[in-house]
Amino acid sequence: MVRPSKPTPPGTLNLSVIDRVIQLQFYITALFVFRDGNENSANIIKEALSKALVPYYPLAGRLQDTEDDDDDNGEGLHISCTGEGVWFVEASANYSLADLNYLDEAPQGTQEKLIPDPFPAESMNLKPIMLIQVTSFKCGGFVTAVAHNHCTCDGIGIYQFLSALGEFVRGLERPSVEPLWSREIFPSPPRRELKAPQPPLIPQYQLSYASMDFSADKIDHIKRDCSDFTSKACTTFEVLTAGLWRSRTRAINMHPSLNVKLIFFANIRRFLNPPAPRGFYGNCIFPVTIVVSSGWLVEAPLAEVVKLVQEAKAKLQAQYNKWMFNEGDDEVELIEEPFTAQLDYATLLVSYGKT
Structure with a gap:
């Protein structure tokens, strides 16, 4: 020790x-x-x-x-x-x-x-x-x-x-x-009944490891193509996540009427008021959840899926405020209790980091 x-x-x-x-x-x-x-x-x-x-x-x-x-x-x-x-x-x-x-x-x-x-x-x-x-x-x-x-x-x-x-x-x-410890930057939110207070059950799948490489040139090419459609710059995370989600959905071949889900965690340091101070090293993340039909996703152009990811990211601050304070735009709805999503076969959970 x-x-x-x-x-x-x-x-x-x-x-x-x-x-x-x-x-x-x-x-x-x-x-x-x-x-x-x-x-x-x-x-x-x-x-x-x-x-x-x-x-x-x-x-x-x-x-x-x-x-x-x-x-x-x-x-x-x-x-x-x-x-x-x-x-x-x-x-x-x-x-x-x-x-x-x-x-x-x-x-x-x-x-x-x-x-x-x-x-x-x-x-x-x-x-x-x-x-x-x-x-x-x-x-x-x-x-x-x-x-x-x-x-x-x-x-x-x-x-x-x-x-x-x-x-x-x-x-x-x-x-x-x-x-800085500074955990007081998060207020204690109003108590409310959670839809799923218990941790989600994770099925015992037979998993295998796979590694895939994407060249920087290929990624840059996809980003340029998608940016023409979205009218804004696309990040590496957005194009890789969108492409992976669409490809996986095609591979698992679910019925077109069934919903599939994408979940990823995003940094919310800049959304705090005041923003998280430099040196804060606690959890400052919030899950972004997107749900669409399998049929739509397998047929959608990649640029449309990228735009969907961008739109979900744009709603992040409003979603966080809704969860933390139970206030904000009435049109903002939480799809589910964000941290207790069920990790079933129709769900893709993406974790992303870079050094």
Whole structure:
């Protein structure tokens, strides 16, 4: 267990109304491949991690649920700043990264071996918020796997932490961006009855891994074509998501009258009043949901699907205000309780990030 290198403030920290959404109470993992390293790479990262956990001390704590809270919506969830630390695993592999093509289209099961094993604890309040594994390869390179409980950070937030970790690895004394907890930027919304307060059931599908590459030239070509139709610039996310959704819907061959659904999470930092401050690393996301008939989607030109995605993004602030404050334009309707959508076979959930 890696603990903060200096004493950190004790006490408890509240999570925001979005942090506490029960659908975000799971571990999410990212893998980072480094072609060059040395025999001390793991120790260097471990020392830097200990330093990074001083300004980011909440991540060295433990999640706690208020014992007398009988609500199942996670509203008693908070962080106890115990300073117990991050679960850190060192491992080695008798392969070179080239043998695994630097994890591009690596054999099935390879990535799972690079992810830290779950911490041996049944209760949530005994599990670390973050787990890290550094696996050294015989070529001198290494892979760092970082798993964290999503209820503490969104993608932008964990990237901010990892950037700070990299700065400590390079010898900086302080991170260039000072972390801010600031969960009070989200007000407590009016209590209202949720349509589906329990987490959605996820069917036990037989899943397989697939990797697809799209060249920058191809993406730029599609963006130009779609921009002519939408009369506005198209992003890489918009064209790839629209194309993937349409192609998948064609492949699963549902009855044309049945509805299909697209869900993706969008950053809402700029929609807060005032906007989220620089350094905030909590969850600041809101799901965008689009529902159309299968028949329409399989026949629609790609540019029309892209425009549909753009229009849904344009409604994001109004949708968020409707959910958070139960106020706003009467014409704005939530398709469903946003964070409790059912993940059935007709639903495509897209997660997107870039570094």
